[in-house]
Amino acid sequence: MTAMIYCDYNATTPVDPRVLEAMLPLFSEDFANASSGHTAGRAVARLVEQARGQVAALVGAGRRNVVFTSGATEAANLAIRGVLAGAEPGRRRILVAATEHKAVLAAAQDAARIHGGSVGLIRVLRNGTPDLDHLASLLSRNVVLVAVMAANSETGAIADVRRACQLTHSAGALYLCDVTQAAGKIPVALEAQEIDLAVLSAHKIYGPKGVGALVASRPLQNRMTPLIVGGGQERGLRSGTVNSAGIVGFGRAAAIAAAELATDADRLRHLTALLHRLLAEKLTGVELNGPTVTRLPNTLNLRFAGADADAVMTSTPQVAVSAGSACKGSSTEPSHVLTAMGLDSTAALESLRFSLGRPTTEDEVHTAADHVVTAVDHVRSLHHRSRPSSRAHTPTRTRA
Numbered sequence: 001m002t003a004m005i006y007c008d009y010n011a012t013t014p015v016d017p018r019v020l021e022a023m024l025p026l027f028s029e030d031f032a033n034a035s036s037g038h039t040a041g042r043a044v045a046r047l048v049e050q051a052r053g054q055v056a057a058l059v060g061a062g063r064r065n066v067v068f069t070s071g072a073t074e075a076a077n078l079a080i081r082g083v084l085a086g087a088e089p090g091r092r093r094i095l096v097a098a099t100e101h102k103a104v105l106a107a108a109q110d111a112a113r114i115h116g117g118s119v120g121l122i123r124v125l126r127n128g129t130p131d132l133d134h135l136a137s138l139l140s141r142n143v144v145l146v147a148v149m150a151a152n153s154e155t156g157a158i159a160d161v162r163r164a165c166q167l168t169h170s171a172g173a174l175y176l177c178d179v180t181q182a183a184g185k186i187p188v189a190l191e192a193q194e195i196d197l198a199v200l201s202a203h204k205i206y207g208p209k210g211v212g213a214l215v216a217s218r219p220l221q222n223r224m225t226p227l228i229v230g231g232g233q234e235r236g237l238r239s240g241t242v243n244s245a246g247i248v249g250f251g252r253a254a255a256i257a258a259a260e261l262a263t264d265a266d267r268l269r270h271l272t273a274l275l276h277r278l279l280a281e282k283l284t285g286v287e288l289n290g291p292t293v294t295r296l297p298n299t300l301n302l303r304f305a306g307a308d309a310d311a312v313m314t315s316t317p318q319v320a321v322s323a324g325s326a327c328k329g330s331s332t333e334p335s336h337v338l339t340a341m342g343l344d345s346t347a348a349l350e351s352l353r354f355s356l357g358r359p360t361t362e363d364e365v366h367t368a369a370d371h372v373v374t375a376v377d378h379v380r381s382l383h384h385r386s387r388p389s390s391r392a393h394t395p396t397r398t399r400a
């Protein structure tokens with residue numbers, strides 16, 4: 001049995017050993033409650049504040065702007081609900097890119113339902129990048145919030161965040177940027193770009209699961225309504241004893257990601273291009289879903305025409321890839337991201353996402369490509385056998 005080759009780092013990453021090392025003392029000697037006034041508590045509070053600074057630095061924000069949550073999902077819910085709750089009655093429309101993560105799409109729908117608002121979808125171009133001309137045409141004085149993610153988890157498509165933010169501000173609305181996939185992979189500069197609200201998650205950057213952050217300016221934080229009330233931690237925006245071990249791990253992961261971003265990105269860009277080349281050389285009918293250039297360095301979403309993605313995944317248990325996003329699991333619904341780009345459901349269901357990571361090696365890429373080639377060939381041959389009248393997808397392979 002060969003070891004599994006993990007190519008699903010956009011779904012989640014392993015905890016970096018250096019992160020684990022930083023976290024361990026928080027479970028033993030530094031276990032005190034960060035809100036406690038005694039020396040032990042204050043020592044933990046200092047570690048939490050150090051982590052706040054590290055997370056802020058990764059995304060180019062001030063330390064005081066970071067509010068720790070249980071993840072990007074909670075942060076998105078807090079941001080959207082928090083803004084809408086305090087919005088003027090005549091200004092409760094939210095615009096979200098059609099390819100946003102469900103955490104943002106569902107939070108927007110829910111907030112609109114609860115607070116009497118509405119949600120509009122911003123179209124994306126064929127390559128998955130948000131259509132900012134469409135955003136411009138949708139903006140009006142009713143819009144309170146616009147959400148356009150920095151980089152898409154399924155296709156790696158990178159948005160022109162600067163322009164999206166400028167358009168939003170010129171209409172007097174707030175801009176929310178989901179940087180969960182961008183953080184640690186490409187530079188993120190929230191303050192320089194005047195982004196009002198951002199969300200991210202530790203487990204996408206080799207930190208632990210169950211911890212994330214909302215980044216928002218102090219005046220905005222003061223205007224926001226919390227989702228969870230109680231002891232008033234995180235300046236009243238997120239009550240509950242802080243997850244000190246998780247936060248310290250998040251901070252260490254952010255510091256490592258910031259220091260290694262450039263080298264990681266170069267290496268991953270090379271490995272992703274290699275994987276793409278190997279698959280395109282050995283298979284016909286391979287189409288890239290996503291931009292050729294403005295794409296995350298580690299992400300490759302490919303359609304293998306005539307090969308159902310779930311069947312390919314079943315035939316290649318040695319390689320961990322995903323069809324759509326991890327939280328959809330094995331659902332047979334086509335990805336909302338791919339269909340928003342104009343793929344029909346057949347094409348969407350024939351698409352696989354490869355996302356490489358810090359531990360990925362060149363050997364792994366070669367082996368993964370071999371496995372996927374075999375699996376795609378196998379699935380295509382089954383398909384042709386089960387439907388004798390169908391034409392082969394490969395021009396060189398004709399049926400008798």
Ligand SMILES: Cc1ncc(COP(=O)(O)O)c(C=O)c1O
Pocket residue numbers: 010011070071072073074101103149151152153178180181201202203210212
């Ligand atoms: C772009 C994006 N936003 C938000 C999330 C949600 O993060 P979490 O599961 O940590 O709440 C994810 C994770 O899948 C993501 O990829």
Ligand code: FES
Pocket residue numbers: 010011101153325326327328
């Ligand atoms: S786990 Fe990434 S999309 Fe849900």
